Amino acid sequence: MALCKSCAAPLPANSNCCEYCGVRNDMDLHDKQDYNLETQQSERICPVCHIPLQTIDLKINGDLYIERCQNCFGLFFDPGEIEILLDNTVAEATEINWQLIDNINQERYPTQQKIKYVKCPVCQMLMDRVNFGYRSGVVVDQCRLHGIWLDNGEITHLMEWKKAGGQLGAEQQKLQTREERKNRALDLHRDVNPHRYSRQNADAESDDLLKTLSDVVATLLHHSF
Numbered sequence: 001m002a003l004c005k006s007c008a009a010p011l012p013a014n015s016n017c018c019e020y021c022g023v024r025n026d027m028d029l030h031d032k033q034d035y036n037l038e039t040q041q042s043e044r045i046c047p048v049c050h051i052p053l054q055t056i057d058l059k060i061n062g063d064l065y066i067e068r069c070q071n072c073f074g075l076f077f078d079p080g081e082i083e084i085l086l087d088n089t090v091a092e093a094t095e096i097n098w099q100l101i102d103n104i105n106q107e108r109y110p111t112q113q114k115i116k117y118v119k120c121p122v123c124q125m126l127m128d129r130v131n132f133g134y135r136s137g138v139v140v141d142q143c144r145l146h147g148i149w150l151d152n153g154e155i156t157h158l159m160e161w162k163k164a165g166g167q168l169g170a171e172q173q174k175l176q177t178r179e180e181r182k183n184r185a186l187d188l189h190r191d192v193n194p195h196r197y198s199r200q201n202a203d204a205e206s207d208d209l210l211k212t213l214s215d216v217v218a219t220l221l222h223h224s225f
Contacts, residue, residue: 026073028155033089034059047118047127047141047149048072060088067121073152076121082132082148085155086162096165096172098135104164105137108157122146134170136161 009020029035038055046053046069053067053076064084067076077085117126120143127141127149138157141149150158161167 042067044121047121048074075150075155076147078147090159090162093165093168096169100164101135101161101166104160109137120146134173136166
């Protein structure tokens, strides 16, 4: 269980605000990830608190710059940066523990949080709410052009999800979905063009028969000489 950085009181799993001293805590970076706070203020705006974001250098792959709100501690990632962070901080799982993933989601999902749409820190357009991965339990705010906003604690949630094999499960689900779509498209094409497929099958069988007869004739001629 996480402890308040101010008074050391235990914090609820789905909250960053201490019930005893009222201090908000950084659940994702403080004492978990090495980073440098850049002095130059970002031009990007927190979609929750509406103040300029801080630029954070995570020192991954040389430099990985993300944005953080100094008030609510939400994080903004450019496209692909969440995957870079997860790949460099959490080891690849070799098996999937769905029960553990369900337990993590049940513990961490903020059931009392109001659903609201927030604006992209870059373009100020309303972002989409998207499920990250497969059964991660994390609904992120996504701007397709500029990146993804995570509320405080959600990147830690994703790290625990990956440790339990969640990312491996997401990759397997993606492959399964792709194969199912391919098969549905093929079945639909066959339904629309049944005669074409019947002719193709007949032609293929005919070609196989001709090849077999040709091989037999060649063998007989060879032995006759």
